Amino acid sequence: MAQIAASIEEFGMVGAIVVRDGVIAKGHGTLAAIRKLYGAGKRLYPPPGHARGAEPFVDGDVPVIDASGWSDGQFRAFVIADNQLALMAGWDEELLRLEVTELRDEGFDVDLLGFQAVDLARLLDQLAVG
Incomplete structure (x- = not known):
């Protein structure tokens, strides 16, 4: 909520x-x-x-x-x-990673996207590693 x-x-x-x-x-x-x-x-x-x-x-x-x-x-x-x-609905993981990363880099509070903190960290870490 x-x-x-x-x-x-x-x-x-x-x-x-x-x-x-x-x-x-x-x-x-x-x-x-x-x-x-x-x-x-x-x-x-x-x-x-x-x-x-x-x-x-x-x-x-x-x-x-x-x-x-x-x-x-x-x-x-x-x-x-x-x-x-x-x-x-599912996600295009690569597109999602790019969008979330760009939003974060623009200063948007990505916590508002509704992901659990661990999932958000995993998503962003995969971009850094990949």
Whole structure:
């Protein structure tokens, strides 16, 4: 949740929470991160985020997509597919190494990318060794 909150702070609120009949299909972690931000007295911004001058959303507002037209089966299938497809996405390791290294060298906080510290170190070390 802390990584999601940090990402929202850096990039702005890029997506939306998907809801059907008051039940979240996508965005449980995002909503928890937003609550954490609001609870800390922070505001929610659309892209490109606060640091780049975006105007904040009205306090307490969260972007939501209404999926009330889905059947029960579509709702359940979307929840599974959304999570499983993200797990299966994979990476082009060499391109990932180059992008992360360039971001780091430009001074970007690569901890915001969501990788575990050990995986990030391995990724960056492989470039230095390779």
